[in-house]
Amino acid sequence: MAPRAPLQAGEPATICYELVDQIEKIAAKFDDDELRERILAGTIMQAVFHAAANAVFDILDVPVWGRREDAADRLAGFLIVEIGSDLAYRMIDV
Numbered sequence: 001m002a003p004r005a006p007l008q009a010g011e012p013a014t015i016c017y018e019l020v021d022q023i024e025k026i027a028a029k030f031d032d033d034e035l036r037e038r039i040l041a042g043t044i045m046q047a048v049f050h051a052a053a054n055a056v057f058d059i060l061d062v063p064v065w066g067r068r069e070d071a072a073d074r075l076a077g078f079l080i081v082e083i084g085s086d087l088a089y090r091m092i093d094v
Contacts, residue, residue: 010058013051020044049076 027039053075057064064071 013055015044015047015051019047023047045080046073046076049079052076053079 023040023043027036030036030039050072053072057068
């Protein structure tokens with residue numbers, strides 16, 4: 001399981017250094033520089049949007065049906081697609 005700091009109500013959303021380290025170690029296993037870059041950027045981007053989604057749920061007191069982490073993943077994916085950037089397209093294309 002990936003290291004994650006649970007969101008504390010009223011506290012800032014955080015991304016654990018351990019999670020970034022784990023992502024870097026996994027990406028380092030790939031020889032293709034472009035693929036390694038996409039893995040790093042995409043996974044870290046998803047982690048940031050996931051943490052932000054959890055914070056939005058907390059701040060706006062959004063009711064969530066089902067697992068909160070699943071809802072945060074879905075919102076993160078939606079936001080990444082809505083960015084419309086080349087990185088978002090490349091992340092989906094992996």
